[in-house]
Every structure is written in C-alpha cells, then in structure tokens.
Amino acid sequence: MRNPSPPKNARLWGTAALAALLTAGLSGCSTDVSTGFLPSDAGVTNKTGELIAFWNGSWIAALAVGVLVWGLMIWALIVYRKRKDDNELPVQLQYHVPLELMYTVIPIVMVGVLFVFSQRTIESVQAVEEEPDLTVEVYGKQWSWDFNYLDYDVHYSGERVQLTGEEGVADELPTLYLPVDQNVQFEIKSRDVQHSFWIPAFLYKTDMIPGRTNSFQVVPTKEGVYMGKCAEMCGEFHSEMLFRVAVVPLEEFEAEMEALRQAGNVGRLGDELNRYDTEGANS
Numbered sequence: 001m002r003n004p005s006p007p008k009n010a011r012l013w014g015t016a017a018l019a020a021l022l023t024a025g026l027s028g029c030s031t032d033v034s035t036g037f038l039p040s041d042a043g044v045t046n047k048t049g050e051l052i053a054f055w056n057g058s059w060i061a062a063l064a065v066g067v068l069v070w071g072l073m074i075w076a077l078i079v080y081r082k083r084k085d086d087n088e089l090p091v092q093l094q095y096h097v098p099l100e101l102m103y104t105v106i107p108i109v110m111v112g113v114l115f116v117f118s119q120r121t122i123e124s125v126q127a128v129e130e131e132p133d134l135t136v137e138v139y140g141k142q143w144s145w146d147f148n149y150l151d152y153d154v155h156y157s158g159e160r161v162q163l164t165g166e167e168g169v170a171d172e173l174p175t176l177y178l179p180v181d182q183n184v185q186f187e188i189k190s191r192d193v194q195h196s197f198w199i200p201a202f203l204y205k206t207d208m209i210p211g212r213t214n215s216f217q218v219v220p221t222k223e224g225v226y227m228g229k230c231a232e233m234c235g236e237f238h239s240e241m242l243f244r245v246a247v248v249p250l251e252e253f254e255a256e257m258e259a260l261r262q263a264g265n266v267g268r269l270g271d272e273l274n275r276y277d278t279e280g281a282n283s
C-alpha cells in the first residue's frame with residue numbers, strides 16, 4: 001500500500017508560515033544586520049569598528065563553509081540515495097591518502113586563517129602603548145564598583161542597587177563618567193572574588209582578578225549613556241552588580257569631577273579596602 005503524500009494545502013501553509021517567520025525576523029532586526037546583530041555600532045568607541053568587522057568576517061566565513069558542507073551533504077544524499085531494485089553496495093573507499101590529506105589540511109588552513117585574524121584584532125584592541133589622556137582605576141567588589149579618577153584625585157564608591165522593578169531605581173546605579181574623544185586607560189582590579197568588567201556597547205570585557213591588574217585603553221567616540229555589568233558569576237547578588245557609563249563632553253566630565261571633590265570624595269580608594277590581602281601577588 002502506498003503512503004499518502006501530504007495534502008497540497010499543508011505544504012502550502014508550511015511554506016507561507018516559514019516565509020512569514022523569515023520576514024518578521026529579518027524586518028525586526030534589519031537595522032542591525034550591518035553590525036552582525038551586536039549591541040553596538042562602529043562609532044561607539046575607536047575599537048568597535050574593527051571588532052564588528054572581525055565578528056562579521058568570522059561568521060560570514062563560517063556560514064560560507066556551512067553552506068558548502070550542507071550543500072555537499074544534501075547533494076550526496078539525493079544523488080546517491082538507494083533506489084528501487086538497486087541492491088549492490090557502492091564502491092567502498094578506504095585508506096585513500098589524497099582524500100585523507102585533504103580532510104586534514106583544509107581544516108588546519110581554516111583554523112590558521114581564523115587564528116591570524118583573531119590574533120591581529122586582539123593585539124590591536126588590547127594595545128596600551130599610547131599615552132592615555134586619563135586613567136580610571138576600577139575595583140569590582142561584591143556587588144558593586146569603585147571608580148578612582150586618578151588624574152583628578154577623586155573617587156566614587158558604588159553601592160548595590162536593588163532592582164525592584166520600580167521606576168527610577170535604575171537612575172541610582174553607580175555611574176562611570178568618561179569624556180568623549182579622550183583616550184582612557186582602565187586599570188581593572190578586584191577587592192574580593194573574581195568579577196568581570198563589561199560594557200556591552202563597547203564590545204569589550206575584561207576579568208577582574210584579585211591580586212592582578214588588567215589594563216586596556218579605549219576612546220569613547222559617541223556621547224550617551226551605556227549599561228555596564230559584571231560578567232562573572234560572583235555570588236548572591238551578581239545579577240544586580242550593574243553600573244552606567246555616561247560618555248559626556250570634556251567640560252561636563254570635569255564638572256562631574258568637581259562635584260565629586262565638593263562632595264568630599266577626594267583621594268583614591270586603594271588596595272587597603274580589599275577584603276583579602278592581595279599585596280605582592282601582582283603589580
């Protein structure tokens with residue numbers, strides 16, 4: 001007995017549903033295609049452009065390889081499928097050296113290409129060779145942040161904000177002020193356990209490790225308020241270890257520094273506030 005083929009209507013509905021889904025998906029995100037759906041655009045910092053280019057290049061290359069492999073698989077499935085009255089095994093290939101060499105060499109070349117581009121981007125993004133315009137020291141602590149604006153000899157000590165869902169609570173989050181178009185050097189540290197300093201819009205995060213200082217430089221090039229968060233599970237209130245980043249004109253930045261001074265936040269909150277003695281572990 002023959003299996004009945006699916007009714008034509010069902011197939012039509014399936015195609016229509018798929019088309020609708022694709023249209024909805026693509027139209028919803030169409031503005032983000034150029035950034036590979038990353039939460040940023042090329043103008044946010046001096047480094048987001050090359051990070052987006054690297055990301056887009058990587059997934060386009062991966063997709064090209066994927067399409068080639070899927071295409072070959074589907075082609076083999078269809079062309080070499082078992083047909084009626086065909087009971088003979090196809091030719092069996094074993095120990096075919098050229099073929100096995102190809103299987104080995106092509107993936108090595110692909111990994112090599114990815115490695116070279118990754119290495120170049122990492123080196124460029126993590127370079128700290130230029131003279132910074134200002135240096136900000138950031139301490140992660142359970143479950144907030146301390147910012148030391150070293151050039152201005154002022155600090156801000158953050159406190160955890162409980163996100164109750166009420167309006168306005170987010171405005172109380174600690175705010176890291178940065179002047180636009182200035183080269184900022186970050187010195188990233190921890191007072192207790194491992195945290196991770198992450199500003200998604202900057203497309204960069206760095207681990208905060210007790211006893212260690214991680215440095216990086218960035219020039220924020222677009223004014224605005226961005227979200228920052230801890231990206232390393234660090235205990236009970238990890239999810240509320242949040243901050244905001246306000247990229248403002250230099251005059252406004254200096255006014256904020258003056259406000260901190262007026263509020264008595266003078267000096268640097270250094271290692272003496274660490275929960276553990278991490279002295280000498282690393283400079």
Ligand SMILES: [Cu+2]
Nearest residue numbers: 195230234241
């Ligand atoms: Cu944390």
